Amino acid sequence: MSLDINRILRETFIVEVEQHETITSTNDRAAERAKQGAKNLPMLVIAESQTAGRGRGANRWWTGAGSLAFSLLLAPSDRDTEKTSLISLAAGLSVAEAVKPLLPNQAVGIHWPNDVIVGERKLAGILVEVLPQRHVIIGIGINTNNSLADAPHELRETATTIMELTGNRCDHTALMVALLGNMQRHLVTLLRSPEELAAAANEMCLQRGKLLTIISGGQTDTGLCQGISSDGALLLKTNAGVRSFYSGIAAISKKQ
Numbered sequence: 001m002s003l004d005i006n007r008i009l010r011e012t013f014i015v016e017v018e019q020h021e022t023i024t025s026t027n028d029r030a031a032e033r034a035k036q037g038a039k040n041l042p043m044l045v046i047a048e049s050q051t052a053g054r055g056r057g058a059n060r061w062w063t064g065a066g067s068l069a070f071s072l073l074l075a076p077s078d079r080d081t082e083k084t085s086l087i088s089l090a091a092g093l094s095v096a097e098a099v100k101p102l103l104p105n106q107a108v109g110i111h112w113p114n115d116v117i118v119g120e121r122k123l124a125g126i127l128v129e130v131l132p133q134r135h136v137i138i139g140i141g142i143n144t145n146n147s148l149a150d151a152p153h154e155l156r157e158t159a160t161t162i163m164e165l166t167g168n169r170c171d172h173t174a175l176m177v178a179l180l181g182n183m184q185r186h187l188v189t190l191l192r193s194p195e196e197l198a199a200a201a202n203e204m205c206l207q208r209g210k211l212l213t214i215i216s217g218g219q220t221d222t223g224l225c226q227g228i229s230s231d232g233a234l235l236l237k238t239n240a241g242v243r244s245f246y247s248g249i250a251a252i253s254k255k256q
């Protein structure tokens with residue numbers, strides 16, 4: 001794996017790195033380490049390939065050869081589970097800001113609650129899980145040096161990779177150092193001033209002004225996206241007025 005672990009340990013807030021060639025899921029391994037009482041936190045579990053990479057809900061995550069897949073295990077905290085969407089936004093912002101300099105003149109942003117988008121295609125996904133013992137796991141998959149030619153058919157129209165967009169391979173160590181620096185900063189902001197974090201996420205939200213359909217709590221709603229509110233909710237102007245959504249799967253509606 002072409003990753004300079006010493007540099008990551010030296011230049012970021014990460015205290016331990018566990019590296020795997022192949023693993024089922026870095027999120028599952030991070031949960032296992034938490035259960036075993038991992039002491040050196042924040043720790044990073046990183047893998048070249050995942051045999052059972054997980055996405056949100058029942059989704060799977062394609063870990064294409066050359067992509068980045070890792071999980072950050074954070075110490076148990078008093079961040080309540082309602083803040084999971086704010087942690088997702090902090091992670092999404094951290095990734096978006098880290099990849100932006102690599103993609104000049106491209107529309108890099110986030111889709112609430114947990115996708116990093118370039119144009120209309122998905123570059124990265126985030127899976128935040130809070131364990132019963134209150135450890136927080138932030139799982140991130142970024143399509144970096146992988147090729148869409150290797151992707152499952154259903155992803156070829158919706159996903160993108162840094163390699164596809166630029167024709168260049170990106171330096172994984174430099175990207176991780178930038179991303180983890182952003183993450184540390186945004187997690188501090190989240191504790192100190194969640195509104196500030198939500199405002200930064202709102203700035204980068206590419207769904208604003210689009211007609212969205214959201215499935216949340218078994219219900220489907222459609223409305224014009226008004227961005228992200230100061231408490232991290234997705235705001236939709238529906239027939240019943242402006243509504244806030246704190247969780248759910250949102251998709252851009254075809255009928256614009």
Ligand code: BTN
Nearest residue numbers: 025053054055056125126139141
């Ligand atoms: C999504 O877009 O639905 C979230 C995808 C999250 C994928 C990452 S890859 C590293 C970590 N390990 C997993 O099993 N999933 C996350």
